[in-house]
Amino acid sequence: MVLLGPWVGVLLVNAIGVWLLPASYELLRRAFPLGWALAAWVPLGVVLEWAQTTLLVTNAPWWVLGASQARLVPEVQFIHVTGMWGLTGWLLLVNALIYGAWRGTQRSCHAFPCWLLAASALAAPWAYGHWRMAQAERAPAAPSDILRVGVVGSGLPEPGTDRIPRALRASEAAVHQSPDLLVWPEGVNVPGMPNTPSMRNPLQQSVAQWQTPLLLVGTQFRIYGPELAHTAFSQAIAAPYEARTGSVWLTPAQTASDPALFVPKQHLVPFQEGLPATEVAPSLAAALHPLAQHGRAHWFTASREDPLQLPQVRRRGDAQQPTTIAPLLCFEILFPATLAQRVRQGAQLVIWQTNDEDAQAGHYAYQFAQFARLRAVETGRDIVRVNTDGDHQHIDAWGRTVEQLPRSSAPTHGLFTVTTRRGLTLSTQAPLAFVSGCAAVAMLLMLYCWRRRISR
Known part of the structure; x- marks a missing residue:
């Protein structure tokens, strides 16, 4: 725990990335003139950040950067249109133009066009956003497009206290407001x-008594055996069963014998729920397992099911x-492809079930909550955040916090x-249209500059 978790490993990977x-800019600057180097660096930077935050398990750069940019709702x-990577390109473009204009001023060159472009790059998103x-x-x-979502939090009782009865009591109070569905947070995990x-x-x-569907979080256990083969990692750590966490959908029409x-x-x-590289390098992950032990009886297994079957709810009086x-559960909000896939499947609303009890309103919790605002704009979907100790939020499709309840x-x-x-x-x-375009532009600019260089 001291060596690898939960976020030390994330920060180590991010520190490298x-x-x-800056390294890519330095290489371009050594090879090409300043103007061409900056022009190629902007789209190349988009591709590099996409690669880092998509191919690495941590997704740390946008987790950190996205929180600060989410406050610029109009901008x-x-x-x-562009996805999150358009914001990366915009930030790089503005900085490149300001730097180019400043260098032009230092050299007594004609810097006015660069300053004008920088001002336009700042003003255009602001005007479009408003x-x-x-x-x-x-x-x-x-x-007919309105849905009443009841949000429930168990609070933070003394360690070892069963949270399910607390969530049930809060749900009974919430039912009196006639919600179309109830949602429990990730921290009330039903084993x-x-x-x-x-x-x-x-x-x-x-x-059945409430006559209201319930979306909760549970952990599914499956014993390894003839029907479920061991993975290389689970066999290396001698795990007796597979543990998967996920959202569970219960409806009044179901019986206990019906599949949920x-x-x-x-x-x-x-490093908190699972170790990276359990599939790519299972032996390495198994060796790190004792060092990263978080004190729980099991590690979770990530699912790769795609597409998933999604819950459907009907409004009261509308069959x-x-x-x-x-x-979405916790960390999943950071991965654009996951949510985009579910929206393409027909999702009209996003329910984000979180648990911030380790952070308790700290900076990490703030970053996650702010990041959801960017994801709402990107997908054009309202997001309802349900958290263990309050701080429930409704964020509309334009990234605005419509309503937020206090922590408790x-x-x-x-x-x-x-x-x-x-x-x-x-x-x-x-989702990859903007990144692909940036990759093509960066490649063409670098090829053009290289041909100019060797032709001299």
């Missing part, structure tokens, strides 16, 4: 769900138009009136 951008509206948000105000939601009758039956009875929908978590928190929900160590509940949405943003339809 943050040098990619980031254009990412519904226009887009003004357009949103003129298009009120139809009543053995949904396949263990002793854990599921009482919850199924409560759901289980949406497994696809991205685990590195004809179901709303498809995309559940006591059980909490609330009701958010959320708009469901159907259209697909360009970044959701073609």
Whole structure:
């Protein structure tokens, strides 16, 4: 725990990656003139950051950077077209133009065009963002697109206290507000769900009594044996069973014997829930296992099921138009492809189930909460965040916090009136279009500069 977890390993990987951008600029500057080096560096930087945050398990750069940029709500509206990487390109472009203008001023060159371009690059997203948000105000939601989401938190009781009864009491209070569904946070993790009758039956009875569907988090256990083969990693650490965490969907129409929908978590928190490289380098991961032990009885297994079956909920009094929900757990909010896939499957609303009890309103919790605002703009979907110790949030499709409840160590509940949405943003339809374009532009610019250099 001291050596590798939970976030020391993440920061170590990130510390290596943050040098990619300055190192790439230095290489370009040595090979090409300043103007051409900056022109090639901007699209190349987008590709490098995409590679680092997509191919590495940590996704740390955008986890850190995204929190600060999320506060610029009007300025980031254009990412519904470009995706998150458009914001990377914008930041690099503005910095490159300001640096180029400053260098021109130092050399008494004609720097005015660069200063003008830098000012335009700053102003254009601001103007577009305000226009887009003004357009949103003129298009009120139809009543058929409104969903009432009841949010529940167990609070932070003394260690060892069962949180399920606390969540049940808060749910009983929330039901009086007539929600269309109830959501529990990640911190109320029901072991053995949904396949263990002793854990599921009482919850199924409560759901039937409330006549309200419930989205909760559970851990599914499966014994390794003839029906479930060991992986190289699980065999190396002598794990007796596979543990998968995920969202569980219970409805009033179900009985305890009916199969419940289980949406497994696809991205685990590195060094906290699982070790990186368990598939690529299982022997190395097994060797690190004792050093990174977090004190739990098991590691989780990440799912690679794609596409997943998603929950559907009907509004009270409306049996004809179901709303498809995309559940996300904790760390999954950082991975754009995961949410984009679920939105393309028809998800009209995102439910983000989190647990910030280790951070307790610290900077890490703040970064995660802010990052969701960028993801909402990118996908064009409202996001409801449900957290263990309060701080429940409703973020609309323009990244604005519509409503937020305070943190509390006591059980909490609330009701958010959320708009469901159907259209697909360009970044959701073609997530790699902007990055691919940047890769092509960077390659063409570098080839052109190289040909000029060797022709002299």
